[in-house]
Amino acid sequence: MIGYGERLKSLRLASNLTMDTVSKAAGIAKSTYAGYEAEFRQPSLEKLVFFADYFQVSTDYILCLTSEQQNIGKCSSKDFLNHSKKFHWDGIPLSHDDMKEILCFLEEVIEKNEKSNHKLAESCKGLS
Amino acid sequence: MIGYGERLKSLRLASNLTMDTVSKAAGIAKSTYAGYEAEFRQPSLEKLVFFADYFQVSTDYILCLTSEQQNIGKCSSKDFLNHSKKFHWDGIPLSHDDMKEILCFLEEVIEKNEKSNHKLAESCKGLS
DNA sequence: GACTAATGTTCTCGTAAAGAGAACGAATTT
DNA sequence: AAATTCGTTCTCTTTACGAGAACATTAGTC
Numbered sequence: 001m002i003g004y005g006e007r008l009k010s011l012r013l014a015s016n017l018t019m020d021t022v023s024k025a026a027g028i029a030k031s032t033y034a035g036y037e038a039e040f041r042q043p044s045l046e047k048l049v050f051f052a053d054y055f056q057v058s059t060d061y062i063l064c065l066t067s068e069q070q071n072i073g074k075c076s077s078k079d080f081l082n083h084s085k086k087f088h089w090d091g092i093p094l095s096h097d098d099m100k101e102i103l104c105f106l107e108e109v110i111e112k113n114e115k116s117n118h119k120l121a122e123s124c125k126g127l128s
Numbered sequence: 129m130i131g132y133g134e135r136l137k138s139l140r141l142a143s144n145l146t147m148d149t150v151s152k153a154a155g156i157a158k159s160t161y162a163g164y165e166a167e168f169r170q171p172s173l174e175k176l177v178f179f180a181d182y183f184q185v186s187t188d189y190i191l192c193l194t195s196e197q198q199n200i201g202k203c204s205s206k207d208f209l210n211h212s213k214k215f216h217w218d219g220i221p222l223s224h225d226d227m228k229e230i231l232c233f234l235e236e237v238i239e240k241n242e243k244s245n246h247k248l249a250e251s252c253k254g255l256s
Numbered sequence: 257g258a259c260t261a262a263t264g265t266t267c268t269c270g271t272a273a274a275g276a277g278a279a280c281g282a283a284t285t286t
Numbered sequence: 287a288a289a290t291t292c293g294t295t296c297t298c299t300t301t302a303c304g305a306g307a308a309c310a311t312t313a314g315t316c
Contacts, residue, residue, distance in 0.1 A: 004173065018263060029305045034265065041303065042173050045132065049191055059187045063177055146292060157276045162294065169274065 003064040005039035011055040011062075012037075026050055131192040133167035139183040139190075140165075154178055 012022055023033035026047060035041030043051065052059045057069045140150055151161035154175055163169030171179065180187045185197045 019265095020263070028303095030264085031266080031306075032304050035303085038265080044303080045170050045176070045191060048173070049193065052188075052193065059191055059193065060180075063173060063187055065177065065180065065187060147294095148292070156274095158293085159277075159295080160275050163274080166294085172274080 003039075004062050005037045007062050007064060008051060008055075009037045011051075011057065015055070022054070025054060131167075132190050133165045135190050135192060136179060136183075137165045139179075139185065143183070150182070153182060 012019070019033055019037075020030050023030045026033065028047065032041065036043050036047075048059055048062060052062060055062075058066065060066045061069050140147070147161050147165075148158050151158045154161065156175070160169065164171050164175075176187055176190065180190060183190075186194070188194045189197050
C-alpha cells in the first residue's frame with residue numbers, strides 16, 4: 001500500500017482545488033483529509049469510492065494499482081487498435097476490422113463536435 | 129457502498145475456497161473475513177488490494193464500480209451508457225449523446241457481423 | 257513591514273469499529 | 287452418533303478514524 005496520498009494530492013492540485021473544498025465535498029473534516037494525503041490515515045471504502053467518482057478515476061488508480069487514470073472507456077486512438085487485450089461487445093469479440101470501423105466513426109463524431117460544438121443526432125439514422 | 133461482501137463471497141466460491149483458506153492467506157482471523165462477506169466489517173485498503181490481487185480482479189470490481197471482472201476494453205452495453213465514469217476520446221470527453229450514437233453504431237456493426245459473418249468495410253465511407 | 261486572509265499542518269481526544277479468539281451451529285463423512 | 291469441516295456469532299481489546307481547535311505558512315493588501 002503505497003502512494004494513495006500522493007495520488008489524491010496530485011489529483012486535487014490538477015483540479016486546482018483546496019483541501020477545504022475537497023474535504024467538504026467528501027463530508028469530512030479538513031484535518032481528516034489532510035491525513036489521507038499525508039498517508040497517516042486511511043479513507044474508508046466509501047470515501048475511496050467517493051474520491052474515485054469525484055476525481056473521475058478508478059479506485060485502482062488511487063491505490064496505485066495502475067498508472068492509467070481511468071481504465072474504463074479511455075484509451076488513445078493508437079491504443080485502440082494496437083491494444084493487447086481484446087475488445088468485446090456484450091461478450092462478442094470485436095475483430096480488428098470492427099475496431100477500425102469504430103475508430104473511424106468515433107473520429108467523425110469528435111471532429112463534428114469539435115467544429116460545430118453541436119451533437120449530430122441524425123448520424124445514426126443515416127447509417128446502415 | 130454496496131455489495132463488496134457479495135463480490136468477495138462469489139469470488140471465493142468460484143475458486144472453491146473456504147473462509148479459512150482465504151483468511152489465512154490474507155493474514156487475518158476467520159471471523160474477521162466473515163465480517164467482510166457479511167459486510168458488517170470493512171477491509172482496510174491493504175486488504176482490499178490483497179483481495180484484488182488474490183482473486184485477480186480490479187478493486188473497482190470488488191467495490192461494485194464495474195460489473196466486469198477486468199475493466200479494460202470490456203463492458204456491457206448497459207454499463208456503456210449508465211456508467212458513472214466519464215468516457216473520453218484522446219482526452220476529449222464524450223457526452224451522453226455521443227455515447228448513444230456510438231452505442232447505436234456498435235450495435236449495427238455487431239448485428240451485421242452476426243448475420244452475415246462478414247465485415248462491412250464500406251459503412252465508414254457512407255457515414256458523415 | 258505589519259495586517260489579513262487563505263491554505264495547509266499538527267495537536268489532543270472521544271468513540272466507532274477492526275481484529276482476534278473462542279464458542280456455537282449446521283452440514284457432511286465415516 | 288462421533289468426528290470433522292465450514293460458517294456464524296459472541297465478547298473483548300486495541301487500533302485508528304474522524305473531529306475540532308490551535309498552530310504554521312504562504313500570499314495578497316494597504
